[in-house]
Amino acid sequence: MLDQITQLFMQYGIWGLFGMAFLDSFISPIPPFFMQIAMSLLDPGSALRFATVAFTASILGAPIGFLLGKWxxxxxxxxxxxxxxxxxxxxxxxKNGDAAVLIGAFTPIPFKVFTVLSGVFNYSLTKLMLFAIVGRGLKFFLIGTLFHLYGKHAKVLLDEYLEVTLLGAAALVAIGWFIWNKRRKRYA
Structure with missing residues (x-):
């Protein structure tokens, strides 16, 4: 079923990627990550454009997830x-929403979980958007940059090192957030 839905969106090319990334922010069970990789594999020269489209759509969909959670x-x-x-x-x-949203926006956990929960728990929409921009930007542009630099070989790199890379990057984001939060509290 996952493949069938992805193939349906793939028929619409870049607009399908936009739709999938937009819907992923609040309802879709399929992350746009797979479609971005498939499209980048077919056309590595456009990988950064695909990253931009997926990123933009994901950010535009985040407030909808927030409002659904709130209502x-x-x-x-x-x-x-x-x-x-x-x-x-x-x-x-x-207490821990900043870290949850920032790390969640970057990890393979469905993004809708964090947008909807942000609304449910009255988290700041401004913070949600800020951390979504950072986390989603890192995620989509990391993949886009890999395909842009390494072409089709990036798929081999992703297959071999994706989990380790995402976990390592999520750990760096978490450490950065922890340090930022401690400094902010110290000067407040």
């Missing part, structure tokens, strides 16, 4: 979970 999330959570769990989750997201 529909709490009522659904309150029906599914005890109130004390919702309160604890809200407190945890308020």
């Amino acid at each position: 529909l999330g709490k009522p659904i959570l309150q029906k599914l979970l005890p109130e004390k769990w919702v309160v604890v989750a809200t407190e945890k997201f308020a």
Whole structure:
């Protein structure tokens, strides 16, 4: 099913990539990452353009996920979970939301999880957008740059080193966030 949906979007080329990345921010079960790689493999010279399209669409879709979470999330959570769990989750997201959104925007975890939860837990839309720009930018442009520099050989590099690279980059982002947060608290 994943392949069929991806093939459906692939028929529309760059607009299909835009649509998939946009929908990934709030509803789609398929990350645009796979389509970006497939398109970059077919046309490595356009890899940075594909990265730009996926990045832009993903950022444009993020506020929709946020609003869906804000409007529909709490009522659904309150029906599914005890109130004390919702309160604890809200407190945890308020405390660690920056790291969750920043790291989540970069990792293979579906981005919609973070956009919707940001709305559910009343996280700052401004911060969501800022961290989405950083995390999604790193993710899409890392892939685009690899294909731009290494052409079709980038697929071999991604197959062999993708998990390690993403985990390493996520760790660097987490460390950077931790240092930034500590410095911000010290000067506040």
